[in-house]
Amino acid sequence: MKVLEQLFERIAQRVTINLREFHFNVHPYVEHLVPFEKLSNFYGFYGVTSQHPLDFKFLHSNLAGSYFLGKCRITNSIVYKSDVRGDELKKKGTVFESQGFQIFLTRDEGIRIEDSFLIKTLVHNHSHDPEHPERFPICNTIACRYCNIHGSPMDGSFLEPFATVDLTTMNDCVVGAFSYIQAGEVNHLRIAPGTIWVKSPGHFNFLYQYPKDSLRRYVQFVPGFPAEGLLMDFVHERKEDFQRVFATVNGEAGIPVPGNASVDRYAVIKPKTSISDNVLVAQRAFLENSRLGKGANAQENCYIINSNLAGYDVTAHGAKIVEVDMGEMVFVGFNSFLRGRPDARLAIGRDSIIMPHTIIDSDQPLHIPAGSLVWGLITGSDDLAKNSISLEELRAIQGGFSRGRLFFEGSGSDFVDAFCVRIQHILEANGAFYDGNSGLGHAQKNQNISFNTIQPYSEGALKGMFPTIDILP
Amino acid sequence: MVPLSEYATVRVGSTLYEAILALEQVQKEFDQAKYKHRGMLILNDEGRVIGKLNHLDALQALEPETEDDVETTLFYYGFSKDFVRDISRRRRMEGAPLVNLRQKAVTLKVEDLMRHTEVDECIDYQAGLDMAIHQLTREKLRSLLVVRDGNIIGILRLADVFAAVYHTMTGVPAQRGKHEGS
Numbered sequence: 001m002k003v004l005e006q007l008f009e010r011i012a013q014r015v016t017i018n019l020r021e022f023h024f025n026v027h028p029y030v031e032h033l034v035p036f037e038k039l040s041n042f043y044g045f046y047g048v049t050s051q052h053p054l055d056f057k058f059l060h061s062n063l064a065g066s067y068f069l070g071k072c073r074i075t076n077s078i079v080y081k082s083d084v085r086g087d088e089l090k091k092k093g094t095v096f097e098s099q100g101f102q103i104f105l106t107r108d109e110g111i112r113i114e115d116s117f118l119i120k121t122l123v124h125n126h127s128h129d130p131e132h133p134e135r136f137p138i139c140n141t142i143a144c145r146y147c148n149i150h151g152s153p154m155d156g157s158f159l160e161p162f163a164t165v166d167l168t169t170m171n172d173c174v175v176g177a178f179s180y181i182q183a184g185e186v187n188h189l190r191i192a193p194g195t196i197w198v199k200s201p202g203h204f205n206f207l208y209q210y211p212k213d214s215l216r217r218y219v220q221f222v223p224g225f226p227a228e229g230l231l232m233d234f235v236h237e238r239k240e241d242f243q244r245v246f247a248t249v250n251g252e253a254g255i256p257v258p259g260n261a262s263v264d265r266y267a268v269i270k271p272k273t274s275i276s277d278n279v280l281v282a283q284r285a286f287l288e289n290s291r292l293g294k295g296a297n298a299q300e301n302c303y304i305i306n307s308n309l310a311g312y313d314v315t316a317h318g319a320k321i322v323e324v325d326m327g328e329m330v331f332v333g334f335n336s337f338l339r340g341r342p343d344a345r346l347a348i349g350r351d352s353i354i355m356p357h358t359i360i361d362s363d364q365p366l367h368i369p370a371g372s373l374v375w376g377l378i379t380g381s382d383d384l385a386k387n388s389i390s391l392e393e394l395r396a397i398q399g400g401f402s403r404g405r406l407f408f409e410g411s412g413s414d415f416v417d418a419f420c421v422r423i424q425h426i427l428e429a430n431g432a433f434y435d436g437n438s439g440l441g442h443a444q445k446n447q448n449i450s451f452n453t454i455q456p457y458s459e460g461a462l463k464g465m466f467p468t469i470d471i472l473p
Numbered sequence: 474m475v476p477l478s479e480y481a482t483v484r485v486g487s488t489l490y491e492a493i494l495a496l497e498q499v500q501k502e503f504d505q506a507k508y509k510h511r512g513m514l515i516l517n518d519e520g521r522v523i524g525k526l527n528h529l530d531a532l533q534a535l536e537p538e539t540e541d542d543v544e545t546t547l548f549y550y551g552f553s554k555d556f557v558r559d560i561s562r563r564r565r566m567e568g569a570p571l572v573n574l575r576q577k578a579v580t581l582k583v584e585d586l587m588r589h590t591e592v593d594e595c596i597d598y599q600a601g602l603d604m605a606i607h608q609l610t611r612e613k614l615r616s617l618l619v620v621r622d623g624n625i626i627g628i629l630r631l632a633d634v635f636a637a638v639y640h641t642m643t644g645v646p647a648q649r650g651k652h653e654g655s
Contacts, residue, residue, distance in 0.1 A: 189549075197550055207550050400556050402563075407547060409556045 001036055004062055004464040008036070008078060011117045014140045018156025018172050022190050026142055026158055028223035033144065034080055034119055039064045040464035042081070042246075043453040046471065051445040052087050053108050056471040062456065063466050065246070066118075067266070067283060069449075071110035079113060083283060083300050084123045086111050087442060088429060090133060098130040109134045116141040118149075121159075122300045122317050125151035129169045129185075144177075145227055146235070146301060148317045148334050160193065161227035162219050162318070164334045164356060177221040178210070178231075180334060180357040193221070196357050196375065200418060204410030208355075208376045211405070215377075218337065218359055230361075231337060234320060238286055238303065241268040260434055262446045267298075276311065280430045280443040290321075293328070295432030297443070306342070314426050316356065324348060327370060331423045333358065340366070353391070353419050360384075373416075375406060391416050474619050474627040477522075481513035483583055485523065489534055490578035492526060512616075514625075515587045522618065522625040524587030534586045535577060595620045596629060602641065605634050 015026045044063030046056055055071040062078045070086020090109040095102050109126055112135060121143040127136040128151045138149060140156045148164040157170050160177035169185040176193030183199040191197070194210030219229040226232075245268055257263050261279040269281075270288035280297040281287065290304045293311030298304055303320040310328045315321060319332045323340035326348045332338065333356030340346035341363050348354070349370030360366065360378045368374055368384065373394055376387040386404035397412030408415070427433065431441025456466045481499040483492045496513050512527035543564070547557045593612045596605055598621040608617055609631060619627045640646065 183551075195550075199551060201551075205550070205552055207547070207552070209546070400559075402560055407552065407556075407560065409552050 001040070001463040002461045004036060004039060007060070007062070007076065008117065011078065011115055011142065014115050015142050015156065015158055018140050019158060019174060021188060022174060024158065024174055030117065030142055033226060036464065039078065039080060040456050040458065043455050044068070044466060045451050045453045048450040048452060049445070049448065054471065054473045055108070055110065056469070058454070058466055058469045060468065061466055062464050063454065064456065071108050073110055073112045075114045077113045077115060078117045080119045082118045082121045082123065084111055084113070088124065089126045089136065096133045098128065101130055103130060103133045105134055107134050109136060112137045114139045118143045120145045121147040121149060123149045124317065127151060127153050128167045129153050144221070146318055146335065150317065160221045162231060162335050166334065166356070177227065178215060178219045178335065178357055196355060200414070203414040204408065206408050206415065208406045210377055241270070241286065242284065260444055262443045264446070278432050278434050278443050280446070295427060297430045297432065310350070312427055312432055314423055330354070331419070337361065376404065474629045474633060476627045477625060480628055482516050483513055485515060485517050485584050487583050488579050489531060489581040489583060489586060490575060492583050493531060493578060515583050522590060524584070524589050526583055526587045530586055530588065534581055535574060590618060594618055598626060602634065602637050605629060606638070609634060
């Protein structure tokens, strides 16, 4: 255990050094977040599939409860109950288009996690940094529970619980709890909790910040204590279901799954759930008494309960959907929390975009008209009026506007187009449009994954450390 | 130099409202031709100077809090100056920020608004004009606190120093009180 303790200390020190300009010491935030004993209790596992490169190197690290797919190199790191999913990494011989450049790839892209501590974090997509097209590095970084590092190379950063960094190169930043950042490249920023920031230089800048007092009810993170709030309670209440799934050697969905759909064996599927064609359900997704229509997907750490998704709906990583009726082609962004009530359901019209990290928590029935953009905290119809706009109206905006706590500068049509293109890409990548011949995506490719487990030392100074392993075809 | 005894001072624990009244009072009591007081000193319970508060500090404190926060935040997250200015103007038009001024002033304590005195803004009472000019320009200050034996005994204002420069250059003897402070 001694080696593991030293490893933790070194990672904490490195992150603190990177954040010294903010006088930010990570120790009080992370010291007791994960008891060392737990780090030696769980196995790590990796996927074997003919669809993705098999190229793993695990060196001087702890991988407790984590899943790896694709090409990953983990060095001097603690990766706890995280998903490092390399099924969208760029491949050798392809051309990566970025900022007008056509970049030819000379080798397969790989995820490299070095000197970092990730707790229940999702790592997915590919690096969007044109300077390092074949490397997706996460170095000197700590990500707390339920963070998403999505296509975002990062160095020297600290992500508080439920933070998402999306398609952004990040250096030396502190990202507050429940913040969502998609800004291309950011350096040396301290981002307040509950900041939703989407910036495309020269095109648009979208900023919403949650009222501090209201956010505390949902997520609160203070030094010396684990994250608290309604979102943590929500996932804790369903923790045992996942423990059962991970304890089973050969898991089955227990419901009919069409041949062109994929339900991961590490997802929780509870009764009266139905899965249609081309549906993708990722590991650590939780479905209960819900219907997923054709081409819908549920990504990692999603919860869909007592809800109906009409089809081609995207439920991004970490989103929670309870008592919701959703039209077709609705996008629910990362870590959103949409909670209706049995007697006050939430209806979302087709082609709507629920911005990442949106909270809709209403005990009155709410109806979101088709083609809406929705953001921020909504607890009733007054909030909905302040925190939404029709996509048509937004498209017409040039220059900017503000509404409630939202500030938007730039071209509304560029913003809408960027989201529409991305949603289309997600659906295509997930195989939502597969017709039996073309349109193959994750829903079809992920059906035949084998899982191998790897174990740490169980005693002695190396307790909790995983042996150095190279895994190749 | 303006002696400390003739400068506006308030004690720690005073409200902004009391400080504004004190400043107005001292303006009335002293010869208008001699001084224009644009600030005051904050004294601790032992009567020692621990901070300064000027007109700008007082006005900033009376600004609607959200305006300042919003502008700072928007600049931090890369919004353009034009956008921020426009948002600020619109919000001011929509709101009524200057109502309840007195109500706000009585809730604010001077120690929460004052700027603490720094070593760089203190000058020994025996220092020469060149040193005073150097400190004022280097630190971009509008006044210096004159210190004797560790105690602040007065204020040397930019206008006092400028007047001294004028008299040194022209050879015209100084007449105390002819130049208004800044």
